[in-house]
Amino acid sequence: MADDKVTAGDGTFGVLAEFSSPETLMHACAKVRDKGFSIWDAHTPFPIHGLDKAMGLKRSWVSAFVLVMGLSGAVLGMIMQWWVASKAYPLVISGKPFFSWPAFIPITFECGVLGGASGAVLGLLIMARLPRHHHALFNSERFKKVTDDAFFISIEAQDPQYDSAETPRFLEEIGATYVEPVAA
């Protein structure tokens, strides 16, 4: 399958290996994990359940962004209403106190949801390091199929375990149907 692609060397990002199904990919991931690689990734057209375990990934902390921003949104929403109703523009309505907080709950809730949803999106963008203009993997023509029906593992040359001759052979051993070095 080797063609006119750039060969491994100094300008190398790493190696890209294709697998035929979610099942073979998951088993291969478990083997890459057990081999002790750290700077590597799996690429799939859709999320596969159980792959996080096979890759040895820890839980996602996007939830922390949601909690913090959601609570901040709610608190800011309530503070805004308190300030407007009792400091900036105090009006007596139905003889109620200026800070009649039960009436402010709906907007507090909505502001909390807005904060939480923004936190989820912001957290995703930060944790997934998006948006980005380019990535070395896009140098591979074959990699375009990752958003269609192909399953890949990429191991980066920066990984201490990486070896330009040994790593592609290892990937073939664990069931890759196609292996290609990727230029940086």
Place this chain on the structure above:
Amino acid sequence: MAHAAVVADIDPVAGRAPLIEGDPSFHDITEVVSAPMEWKPPLGWYIFLGVSLCFLGLFGFSIGWLFWEGTGIWGNNIPVAWAWPIVNFVFWVGIGHAGTLISAVLFLFRQKWRTSINRTAEAMTIFAVMCALVFPGIHIGRPWLPYWMFPIPNQMDMWPQFRSPLMWDVFAVSIYGTVSLLFWYIGLVPDLATARDRATTRTRQVIYGIFALGWRGSFRQWLHYEKAYLLLAGLATPLVLSVHSVVSFDFATAQLPGWHTTIFPPYFVAGAIFSGLAMVITLMVICRVIFKLEHVINMLHFDRMARLILLTGSLVGLAYSLEFFIAWYSGTEVELFAFLNRARGPFAWAYWIMVTCNVVVPQVFWFKKARTHIPTLFIASIFINIGMWFERFVIVVTSLHRDFLPSSWDYFTPTFWDFAFFAGSFGLFFTMFTLFVRFMPMVAMAEVKSVLPQAHVHNRPE
């Protein structure tokens, strides 16, 4: 042969038939969903877009005339000062509820059949909320004043009144629109990356590429993506319930008989989901045929949606009868009169259109034959759309036209411009929707692929 393949694909754990018919491969899904974005659209698409644009033009012209001439062009007058603009607003916000219901609530309940229809339903939500937001923006006829609705420092040193449900509404609907947009967009990112990778021209590659954010299907990204999506669904679920509750507070906190009712929040939410699902069916029936998506959006999906319509329709029917019971039980003369006036007064025709469309018509969905018969589904969904518009008309207009003082009673008659605004808002909705089906993946490809039988790994490594 095909039958044997389907039987073999029955999930051994769930023991159910596959959600997508015809045993497609992952690539087949990409092809069938991407096709409408890549083919030259059929003539029908141009005709539909042209007609929609005409109505959109009518909308623009009507808004211009409103700003020039003032709100006197409408039929609104004392005693019916809130008429079609607010009816249209509530109608569109209601339609905008099924999208988030299908996306978020069904996601949390692990209803995997949602994957075929959630994208279109979410798009429908966003366009419906856009249509809804036009009305509060223009209904005072003074386009230079809507900034009064927002807490913005201004030269008058004046601030909004946060004890008013109308202010809650500003926050609820605009935040609902924002969160729905975020939810929809995050769902779109992997599919936009598919469009980018399949692009045949540089322009398409760049435009889809920008919106795909550089997505590369990395599982380290998918991990955060799935968490973010789950949390967005978790946030959108109480949000969708709160938004129409807040819309109902606009009425429920008033003193007017027919509006001053504690049942309004759940009744409005059920009605909103009911009307939204009907609109989803109306749109799906057309789209699946035009874009050859019959295997992806199949009878199983219509069957489930029809069941939800039956449920929410029955809840709405229950609310109608409870309103009468409570009006009688309250022993308040004016309250009882307001409801009897709905069923027997000058607007009885509107009330009975509402009851027929919303309570009688959905009963057909007790029968499986009706739930899986396309013409029945289509016709019933149209009736429900009509019925739900009349529900808002009945609530707004019949309550206002005869209140406490018989000397101020009057009949409400819409003008040409009332019709123009309503038809024009459909122009905006269908223009957006027609462009959406042409330029965006109308089915969530990545999600549909993940519910195909071959996506599941049964024999997992340790």
